Amino acid sequence: MNLRESLQRQTLIGDGAMGTLLYSYGVDRCFEELNLSHSEEVLNVHRAYVNAGADVIQTNTYGANYIKLARYDLQDQVKEINTAAVRLAKKAADSGQYVVGTIGGVRGAKKQAISLEEIKRSFREQLYCLLFEEVDGLLLETYYDLEELSTVLKIARKETSLPIITQVSMHEAGVLQDGTSLPDALKQLEQLGADVVGVNCRLGPYHTIQSLEEVPLPEHAVLSAYPNASLPAYQDGRLVYPTDPTYFQKSAQSLYEQGARLIGGCCGTTPEHIEAITARVKGKQPIEEKILPFKEKTKVKESENKDDRPHPHEKARNGRSIIVELDPPKKLKTERFFQGASALQEAGVDSVTLADNSLASPRISNTAMASLIKEKYDIDPLVHIACRDRNLLGLQSHLMGLHTLGIRQLLAVTGDPTKIGDFPGATSVYDLNSFDLIHYIKQMNKGISFSGKSLGESTSFSVAAAFNPNVRNLNRAVGRLEKKIKYGADYFISQPVFNEEQIIEVYEATKHIDAPIYIGIMPLITARNAEFLHNEVPGITLAPDVLEKMELAGTDKAKAQTEGLSIAKSLIDTALDLFNGIYLITPFLRYEMTVELTNYIQEQTAKQQSLKRLTHSQQAQA
Numbered sequence: 138m139n140l141r142e143s144l145q146r147q148t149l150i151g152d153g154a155m156g157t158l159l160y161s162y163g164v165d166r167c168f169e170e171l172n173l174s175h176s177e178e179v180l181n182v183h184r185a186y187v188n189a190g191a192d193v194i195q196t197n198t199y200g201a202n203y204i205k206l207a208r209y210d211l212q213d214q215v216k217e218i219n220t221a222a223v224r225l226a227k228k229a230a231d232s233g234q235y236v237v238g239t240i241g242g243v244r245g246a247k248k249q250a251i252s253l254e255e256i257k258r259s260f261r262e263q264l265y266c267l268l269f270e271e272v273d274g275l276l277l278e279t280y281y282d283l284e285e286l287s288t289v290l291k292i293a294r295k296e297t298s299l300p301i302i303t304q305v306s307m308h309e310a311g312v313l314q315d316g317t318s319l320p321d322a323l324k325q326l327e328q329l330g331a332d333v334v335g336v337n338c339r340l341g342p343y344h345t346i347q348s349l350e351e352v353p354l355p356e357h358a359v360l361s362a363y364p365n366a367s368l369p370a371y372q373d374g375r376l377v378y379p380t381d382p383t384y385f386q387k388s389a390q391s392l393y394e395q396g397a398r399l400i401g402g403c404c405g406t407t408p409e410h411i412e413a414i415t416a417r418v419k420g421k422q423p424i425e426e427k428i429l430p431f432k433e434k435t436k437v438k439e440s441e442n443k444d445d446r447p448h449p450h451e452k453a454r455n456g457r458s459i460i461v462e463l464d465p466p467k468k469l470k471t472e473r474f475f476q477g478a479s480a481l482q483e484a485g486v487d488s489v490t491l492a493d494n495s496l497a498s499p500r501i502s503n504t505a506m507a508s509l510i511k512e513k514y515d516i517d518p519l520v521h522i523a524c525r526d527r528n529l530l531g532l533q534s535h536l537m538g539l540h541t542l543g544i545r546q547l548l549a550v551t552g553d554p555t556k557i558g559d560f561p562g563a564t565s566v567y568d569l570n571s572f573d574l575i576h577y578i579k580q581m582n583k584g585i586s587f588s589g590k591s592l593g594e595s596t597s598f599s600v601a602a603a604f605n606p607n608v609r610n611l612n613r614a615v616g617r618l619e620k621k622i623k624y625g626a627d628y629f630i631s632q633p634v635f636n637e638e639q640i641i642e643v644y645e646a647t648k649h650i651d652a653p654i655y656i657g658i659m660p661l662i663t664a665r666n667a668e669f670l671h672n673e674v675p676g677i678t679l680a681p682d683v684l685e686k687m688e689l690a691g692t693d694k695a696k697a698q699t700e701g702l703s704i705a706k707s708l709i710d711t712a713l714d715l716f717n718g719i720y721l722i723t724p725f726l727r728y729e730m731t732v733e734l735t736n737y738i739q740e741q742t743a744k745q746q747s748l749k750r751l752t753h754s755q756q757a758q759a
């Protein structure tokens with residue numbers, strides 16, 4: 138009887154963990170390589186699971202693809218490692234057990250770190266090795282990303298008619314990372330031709346049972362579950378799984394009652410766990426009917442602290458919009474900052490933007506300052522968020538906090554690395570990059586957390602992304618911009634641009650893009666400031682006459698500032714014809730300069746408009 142037929146008739150027992158078991162013996166290296174160098178140890182683990190009653194033995198190949206093996210410089214040994222793995226599992230499975238070739242998921246929370254194209258290449262290579270050695274089926278396990286699992290399942294389904302077991306891993310009971318519910322995910326896998334659909338790893342029995350309660354019995358496939366032994370504890374720098382095989386045994390009974398027909402164990406489980414579940418559910422007649430609990434559909438509520446003003450970037454679609462960066466102070470004196478915010482509000486800017494420790498140097502928290510200027514002056518602040526200072530947990534909590542404060546305009550950046558700032562030795566977290574962050578913020582707008590859990594209500598963030606035109610290859614920068622749109626960016630804010638030709642070049646390179654672009658203008662303040670930007674900041678070039686004018690202004694502060702403003706105004710003249718959105722950067726809290734430029738933009742815009750009206754009426758008269 139083959140594996141597929143066997144699953145039609147009875148409950149089968151899978152094996153338990155390989156990785157954590159070897160780790161508990163003190164092995165702390167690439168587990169899959171042991172198939173070659175310590176084959177006896179791997180064989181012994183397989184044998185222990187066979188003796189414990191497992192019907193389905195998985196090859197020790199969870200991470201045996203070139204992407205994961207490359208971490209150990211073993212990327213060229215995919216074939217040897219997989220071949221040896223199947224042979225070892227088969228040697229142990231000498232009394233009718235089935236051997237399934239395991240392939241593990243690659244993507245974690247950083248979805249974009251590995252492209253689907255790369256995953257497909259790596260999957261195919263491993264798949265062919267396993268199929269060549271004639272496994273009885275495939276086990277695609279520990280997939281956090283449903284897109285990844287669906288992609289590789291399609292490949293496998295095309296290449297083989299052997300039974301395919303697909304298992305997702307959840308961060309939270311009942312939902313996947315992208316918010317897809319477990320029932321929907323398993324349905325999708327069934328429709329793509331998986332023979333067995335289920336869950337493994339990450340969660341312990343309690344949450345696995347809870348999740349399966351919501352899953353109907355599939356029409357064509359059967360259900361499986363390989364929970365971890367328990368939730369992990371962190372002890373002496375190691376993850377350990379404190380658990381009792383008796384509890385696991387009881388849980389297996391519940392999994393069986395929820396319709397699981399293939400039950401095994403994942404991290405933290407041992408041959409004792411498998412022996413315990415064998416005694417309880419092995420060979421049982423599968424259940425054929427299941428009543429799902431009645432559950433009222435929870436609707437995602439719209440946020441109650443919604444600000445009804447249009448977002449400035451919506452304004453930039455049809456007309457002039459001015460946003461001004463005013464960065465939180467580097468010292469605890471805040472007077473000038475607040476004066477600046479108030480003056481800018483009075484000048485009529487659409488938003489004040491606050492950087493998140495730009496150039497990786499600490500400033501007063503931009504959230505604190507944004508919240509205060511919102512309250513004090515009714516400013517609609519735009520808060521920058523860099524991925525550098527907060528891990529996934531911190532980022533989500535931060536975003537929830539911003540929402541609660543009624544802040545709804547964000548700029549998502551990867552962020553300047555710490556090595557350039559005040560703390561060169563500090564960690565640059567980068568759990569996410571700007572693309573992922575944009576994606577996750579947009580996920581929160583659907584009421585779904587980073588880990589897929591319901592947020593109870595939806596956020597209403599607009600998301601700006603950074604555009605750096607000061608690069609050698611402008612088309613590449615535009616390519617990044619297009620990619621950011623795909624991830625959900627609503628509009629763009631550019632680095633400051635310092636010469637008129639560049640403004641035109643940027644316009645030409647981006648005019649096909651529908652999303653508004655705020656073009657960055659920063660007034661120069663001294664000749665030294667101009668020289669520094671020109672000579673030291675990669676990508677920034679100042680026109681020779683600009684450098685000369687600043688030089689001529691000499692060391693007289695007021696004169697230099699006037700010159701800086703006049704240069705900025707001529708850049709603005711060019712920008713106003715080409716872009717609706719203007720982004721002014723306040724240098725060193727000199728808000729008088731950005732207030733003056735705001736006034737200038739408003740005057741010029743009014744002139745442009747009356748000229749337009751005049752031309753229209755002249756045309757109408759003619």
Ligand SMILES: Cc1cc2nc3c(=O)[nH]c(=O)nc-3n(C[C@H](O)[C@H](O)[C@H](O)COP(=O)(O)OP(=O)(O)OC[C@H]3O[C@@H](n4cnc5c(N)ncnc54)[C@H](O)[C@@H]3O)c2cc1C
Binds near residue numbers: 613614
């Ligand atoms: C409007 C604006 C506001 C900013 N605010 C902040 C802030 O508050 N805090 C802060 O720390 N930083 C801030 N920055 C700086 C920003 O983090 C860096 O300039 C960054 O390199 C570009 O933006 P990003 O983080 O979105 O990078 P991403 O586009 O996510 O790029 C990430 C990585 O790719 C590299 N890269 C980017 N463009 C290219 C390209 N064309 N070709 C090759 N490689 C490329 C980058 O160097 C970076 O390592 C801001 C930038 C802008 C334009």
Ligand code: MET
Binds near residue numbers: 199279
């Ligand atoms: C990280 S999930 C577990 C992978 C594999 N089944 C093992 O037990 O080692």
Ligand SMILES: [Zn+2]
Binds near residue numbers: 279337339365403404
């Ligand atoms: Zn696991």
